[in-house]
Amino acid sequence: EISTRDWSSDVCSSDLTGSIFGAKGPAEQDLFPSENGLKFNRLRGGTMDGIERLKTIAAFEAMREDQLAAVCKNCKELQYKRGDRIFAEGDQATDLWLVMQGQVDLRFELPDHRPSSPEQTIASIVVPTKDSPAEIIGWSCFVEPYKMRFSAYCMASFNQIVRLEKTGLLKLFDSDPGMGYGFLSHMMLVVGGRFHQFQDHVAKNMGEDLMSGW
Secondary structure, three states, rough: EEEEEEOOOOOOOOOOOOOOOOOOOOOOOOEEEEOOOEEEEOOOOOOOHHHHOOOOOOOOOOHHHHHHHHHOOOOEEEEOOOEEEEEOOOEEEEEEEEEEEEEEEOOOHHHHHOOOOOEEEEEEEEEEEOOHHHHHHOOHHHHHOOOOOEEEEEEOOEEEEEEHHHHHHHHHHOOOHHHHHHHHHHHHHHHHHHHHHHHHHHHHHHHHHHHHHO
């Protein structure tokens, strides 16, 4: 079962094993059903640990602490096992996903619902430890037709992922256009880099197909 919790706090209890935040003392915990029927811990308190982790991500590094604190309120932390799929190619893109620790492979799906394999991997997002700079996936939520271009599969035994709700983020950008401009400018660089990775992958596979047809 995927365990989840809100990032609206930096207070963790010791029973949240593997959390990217260290224990800060006693926490008030309530269990709430999430929209997919799972349960997550909503921890009340400050946001300093979440702010420090967001600062490791290039898209957020220029933001002030008050801006980062507002971003944290739209985050939920999840833990996935190896082989779990975060989202599928063609899914509605409603959120950004922050890889805080672990490995996530971005893949295209095979036709006829055949199982995906590492051979379809376009890019591997690797964050080896909780102290490593985190990475963002799911930029399709800002680009029409707002559908995921690839599937995302967790490949490490422990994967700490944060879901950042696009709707809340866009509200922040509406109230602070400078914040939105800096973030979306970085997004364009990442999307461009992913596009080139996809081009390289297609060119390589087309070359292999031509060679095998000789």
